Amino acid sequence: MEHLDQILATESEHKLPEGADVASVAPAVEYTKHNPRGWGYIIAFTATDPAIRQYVTDNTSFSGKTIDRNPTSKPGDIQLSDLNFDEISRPWSAGFSDGALVLETGGRQSRWAVV
DSSP, X not given: OTTHHHHHOSTTXXXXXXXXXXXXXXEOHHHHHHOTTOOOEEEEXXXXXXXXXXXXXXXXXXXXXXXXXXXXXXXXXXXXXXXXXXXXXXEEEEEETTXXXXXXXXXXXXXXXXX
């Protein structure tokens, strides 16, 4: 996790929600198997509900008010192939130009895939 700042300091200047606690950072190994020129990391974090909702509003084309209404993420997207969807209740996702945000709308842990 000591390289987290470097990982987030990509062209798009990614950041995590305010006050997020990072649980783990791991290379996106499965993604690079499907896309040999690709790279990425899976950053698992927790954050407060208001911080996540504000992050969604500020950094995606969606409103943070709607994230728990319609879970939108399913297994099968190459970009998310490193995530175990059996461990994520009510997954919701939004794409970035160079990654994806996957939230567990059931409340345990949020996962951010930067790939």
